[in-house]
Amino acid sequence: MLADLGAEVIKVESLEGDQVRARPPKRDGFSAYFGNLNAGKQSIACNLKSPEIIALIKDLIATCxxxxxxxxPGVMARFGLDFAALREANPRLIYCSISGYGQTGPKALSPAYAPVIHAASGFDMVNLRYQDGADRPATSGVFIADVLGGTHAFGAIQAALYQREKTGAGQHIDLSMLEAMVGMLVFETQEAQFPGDARRPLYTPLKTNDGFIMVAPTSPRNFEQLTxxxxxxxxxxxxxxxxxxxxNANWATLLALTETWTRERSAEEAEAILSRHGVPCGRYREIDELLDxxxxxxxxxxAEISDxxxxxxxxxxxxRMSGSRVEARNHVARLxxxxxxxxxxxxxxxxxxxxLRARGDLL
Structure with a gap:
């Protein structure tokens, strides 16, 4: 996201490269998944166990x-690249650490990937509670915690840059993916503290004769439009x-009656009629439909980019921003x-x- 706004972003990789470079979908050895995540970045591949490389990386960070x-937590300190080691050479440095549980606390050192954080945050059990008839949490495939953590980091970095303009000083941002996920569960966090009310209305997919549609007549006006x-x-x-x-008390009944109507129509026809009357709705689409x-x-x-x-x-x-270019840059760096x-x-x-290359410290 920083590169999409025009920042010069340097990706420091091991000599073996980011493991995402090997992930599908691949074409002729190039990962489109990697390209999606790394468009606009430069790449330097080096041996971070080499004292000379570490010294050069410190020199590089001093310019960033x-x-x-x-x-x-702790890995960057072992490299000698933790915030305390770098802030003296670059007091304006904004140093953002993204980790599963944050830099402090009893679970700080526990390994964590997005599916683990989905489970630990309560997100998966909340979803299970909303799926009538399901007997286990849903399988993870979309890595919400990764994207949500990165997006929060993007926002925090902007705030730190603005503060630096006022004070001249950088700072350390300690971002917890667990806390990002918990922050997303707005209603559920409050319901856990004050239980007892009726179950909240759930937005159920309604069947059509060729798929499904989501209908959300939440306001009094929407209800009238639906009728x-x-x-x-x-x-x-x-x-x-x-x-x-x-x-709200009879929400499931209202949706069931609406489904009697949607079942007699295609998803596209139902969407067109409901939309024409102002009812919030959307047919369920496959991801490939969105490309066009x-x-x-x-x-x-x-954006269309190339590797x-x-x-x-x-x-x-x-x-979109009226005074800035906001788009993925057409550059996917080779390792x-x-x-x-x-x-x-x-x-x-x-x-x-x-x-450095002859010694195997630089690709």
Whole structure:
């Protein structure tokens, strides 16, 4: 996201490279998954066990505004690259650590990936409670905690940059993916403290004759629009649906009656009719449908970038700015592609770069 806003981002990789480079979908050895996550970044691949490399990385960090790392707490200190070791050389440095549980606390050193955090945060059990008939938490496939943690880091970095403009001083950002997930469970956090009310209305997929549609008539006006759309204005006088509280108490019944109408139509037809009447709704779509979606196309939601295997689409940030270019940059670095150039800009001469390569410390 920082690169999408035009920041010069240098990815420091091991000599073996980020493991995501090997993940599918791959074409001719190039991972589109990696390209999606790393568009616009430069790459330097080096041996972080080499004292000379560590010294050069410190010199590099001294020229940077921001450092982002997501090792387990303590790993950067073992490299000699923790915030305390770097802030003297670069007091304006904004140092962002992203970890599963944060830098402190009894679980700080526990290993954690997104699916683990989904389970530990209560998110998966909340979802299970909302799935009538399910007997175990859902399988993880979309790594919400990773994306949510990165997005919170993006916001925190902006705030730290703004504070630095006022004070001249950088700072350490300690971001916990667990806390990011807990913060997303707004209603559930309060319900856990004050239980006892009726179950909240759940938004259930409604069947159509060729798929599913989501219908969300949450406001009194939406309910009236729904009754018009499905041809049942008499529902407005039904004692079960007279007030918002009545509708919430009989929400499942309202959706079941609506499903009687949607089952007789295709998802596309139901969506068109409901939308025409102003009812919030959306048919369930496969992800490949979105690649050519007119709404997303009109917004420029995707950028087309290229790597060594050809071009592919990646999402742009979900916001537009009137005075800034906001889009994925068309560059996917090969492993260590800019390493020599980065060191040369630091003042390392060509013979020294060649020596690092000869010793196997630099790709």
């Amino acid at each position: 505004d921001i450092l982002v790392e997501n090792f387990r 018009d759309a499905v041809g049942h204005p008499e529902w407005r006088d039904d004692p079960r649906f007279l007030t918002n509280a009545d509708r 979606d007119p709404q997303l196309a009109s917004r420029g939601a995707f 060594g295997a050809g071009s592919f689409k990646v999402p742009n940030p979900p916001f 260590g592609e800019e390493g020599a150039d980065i060191l040369t800009k630091l003042g390392v001469d060509e013979s020294a770069v060649a020596a």
